[in-house]
Amino acid sequence: MKPAVLHIITGLETGGAERSLYNLIDGPNGQRFTHSVISLTGIGTFGPRLRKLGVGVTALDIKHKPWTVMALPKLVRKAKPDIVQGWMYHGNLAAALASPKSSALVWNIRTSMDDVAGHKPGTRWTIRANARLSGRPDRVLFNAEVARQQHVAAGFTAENTQVIPNGFDTTKFCPDPDLRASVRASLGIPESAVVIGQLGRFHPVKDHANFFEAALPLLEGRPDVHLVLAGREVSYDTPFFTNAIPSGLRQRVHLLGDRSDAPAVLNAMDVFVQSSKAEGFPNGLGEAMSTGLACVATDVGDSARVLGDTGATVPPGDSATLNRQIEAFVDNPALRRDQGVQARARITSTYPLDSTSKAYTTLYESLLSSS
Numbered sequence: 001m002k003p004a005v006l007h008i009i010t011g012l013e014t015g016g017a018e019r020s021l022y023n024l025i026d027g028p029n030g031q032r033f034t035h036s037v038i039s040l041t042g043i044g045t046f047g048p049r050l051r052k053l054g055v056g057v058t059a060l061d062i063k064h065k066p067w068t069v070m071a072l073p074k075l076v077r078k079a080k081p082d083i084v085q086g087w088m089y090h091g092n093l094a095a096a097l098a099s100p101k102s103s104a105l106v107w108n109i110r111t112s113m114d115d116v117a118g119h120k121p122g123t124r125w126t127i128r129a130n131a132r133l134s135g136r137p138d139r140v141l142f143n144a145e146v147a148r149q150q151h152v153a154a155g156f157t158a159e160n161t162q163v164i165p166n167g168f169d170t171t172k173f174c175p176d177p178d179l180r181a182s183v184r185a186s187l188g189i190p191e192s193a194v195v196i197g198q199l200g201r202f203h204p205v206k207d208h209a210n211f212f213e214a215a216l217p218l219l220e221g222r223p224d225v226h227l228v229l230a231g232r233e234v235s236y237d238t239p240f241f242t243n244a245i246p247s248g249l250r251q252r253v254h255l256l257g258d259r260s261d262a263p264a265v266l267n268a269m270d271v272f273v274q275s276s277k278a279e280g281f282p283n284g285l286g287e288a289m290s291t292g293l294a295c296v297a298t299d300v301g302d303s304a305r306v307l308g309d310t311g312a313t314v315p316p317g318d319s320a321t322l323n324r325q326i327e328a329f330v331d332n333p334a335l336r337r338d339q340g341v342q343a344r345a346r347i348t349s350t351y352p353l354d355s356t357s358k359a360y361t362t363l364y365e366s367l368l369s370s371s
Contacts, residue, residue, distance in 0.1 A: 002034040003368055006081035008072075008098070009037065010090040012044030012059070014232055014258050015201060016283035017087050017110040020143070020166060020356075022046050025055055027357040033364060036079055038072070040090055045260065072098045083364055086137075089126045096133050104367040105137045111205075112301040113150040114278035114316065118204050131155040138367055143281035144302035162363070165302070166281045167356030170348050173290035175340075176267050183268035187228070187254050194330050195226045197269035199262060199284040200276070202233035202240065207298075211275035212244045213319035218327060219249050225330060230256040230265050266291040270336055271329045276300055277316050286351060289343035294336040296325045306351070310343040 012018050025035045036056040039047065043059045050057050058075060060068040076084065076098045085106040086095030092107040099105045107130070116124060134140055134156040142148040142163050152158045184191060196215050200206040211229075219225050235257040236242055236250070245253050259265055266272070272288035272295045279285075279301035286306060288295050295311035297303040304313045312328075314321040329336050 002032065003082040003364065004034045004036070004080060005083045005085060005364065006076060006079045006103075007035065007037045007085050007087060008076075008091045008095045009039055009087035011041035012037070012039045012046040012050070012057070013042070013201075014045045014260075016166075016280075017108070018044065018046045019283055020110070021087060022049060023167075023169070023353060024357065024360055025050065026053060027353065029357045029361050029364075030055075032361055033083075036081075038075060040069070040094060045258065069094070076100065076103075082368060089123060089130050092130055092137075093126055093133070096136055106363070106367070107134075107137045107140045109140065109142050109147060109151060109280070111280040112144060112147040112278050113154060114300045115205055118277060127154075135160070139363060141363075144279075145305065146302050147280045164356060164359045164363070165351055166283055166286055167351050167353035168286050168290045168347050169353045170290050170344070173263050173266065173287045174344070175292040176263070179264045179267040183264050187226075187268070189226050189228075189254070189268065190224075193224050193226050194222075194271070195228050195269045196271045196273060196326060196330070197228040197230075197266070198273050198275065199230050199265065199287070200234075200274075201231040201258075202238055205276055205278050206231075207275045207277045207317070208234075208240065209244065210277075210298075210317055210319050210322065211273060214275070214322035214326060215273065216245070216249065216253075217323060218330060219252055222330075223252075226252045226254065228254045228256065228265065228268055230259045230262070232258045234258075262287060263291065266293065269293055271296065271326060273322070273326060274298055274303065275322065279303055281306065286347055290347040292340040292344040294329045294339040295343055296322065296329065298322070307343075308346050308350075310339055310346055 039059040040062050047057045062069050081103050083104045084095050084099040086092035087108045088110055140161045143166050145163050148161050148163055215227055235255045266288055272293040274285050274297035276298050281302045285297050297313055298316040299313040300316050312325040314325055
């Protein structure tokens with residue numbers, strides 16, 4: 001019988017942590033271990049995808065039915081897990097409280113502490129609770145070294161920490177002229193246009209205001225420049241975007257909402273921009289690099305480490321510098337191509353998906369052998 005791993009995650013909507021969980025189970029690790037998932041909130045977009053892999057998924061929906069959290073310990077006991085792994089602060093706390101002593105306990109922290117003040121009061125309390133309980137897990141995982149250092153400095157136990165960087169499927173996230181042409185045609189974007197883009201849910205930490213302050217001026221007097229953004233609530237139905245984007249420019253600002261075809265959307269772009277106030281190891285940045293895009297990113301989390309000598313980093317919140325770096329790529333097609341080639345080579349050599357899967361497998365096996 002395969003060892004059982006139970007994952008307790010805050011939710012399963014489209015996001016970096018959720019995508020990493022799916023990639024882990026969909027890869028070789030999913031063949032070595034039996035996985036099941038409990039979402040504290042809804043089934044989201046990844047729940048059905050996990051079920052198609054044969055993974056048991058339970059959604060507690062605690063936002064609308066807070067009393068369902070009381071069923072968590074019983075659900076965990078029923079799963080009889082050899083390993084319980086929490087994902088993100090709320091999932092970590094739930095895993096710590098519900099995990100039986102017979103199971104190895106792993107936490108997974110997916111963000112830096114660059115913008116703790118921007119979190120809701122309840123999340124800040126949960127972070128403090130994580131810090132107080134951080135000695136309990138057998139291992140506390142981070143996907144970014146900067147995030148590990150920040151959390152230790154904030155009071156998290158250091159001795160049980162480990163960094164496993166994100167990995168990327170470079171056969172899925174790769175340059176594809178057909179996808180590029182298809183998406184552009186569907187959006188009415190000419191092939192000759194220069195497309196500046198971003199992937200990320202609408203959330204204060206993603207700092208869309210910073211993105212638009214930097215990018216919108218580049219549309220003035222440049223009819224060949226378009227913007228393409230995708231992510232949960234990134235649409236004209238969200239008041240922020242109707243207020244931020246002048247009506248005269250909206251034909252060239254394409255807001256796609258939540259998309260399941262990230263490789264296609266990325267292929268439509270020429271320049272990828274990360275404008276966040278905080279990140280751990282940014283999935284969107286790595287996927288854009290793997291797709292061969294020139295990238296500009298705020299220097300948060302491990303963004304600079306991921307980019308290496310490719311692309312450009314700017315201080316978070318510095319829209320003027322972000323504007324200049326984007327403009328440098330917009331004005332220089334040869335530079336865009338060169339930086340895109342280098343970016344893809346860096347992801348292929350340094351952050352392949354199989355390395356991440358092997359690291360988790362090695363961790364799980366070491367925990368089982370020592371139990």
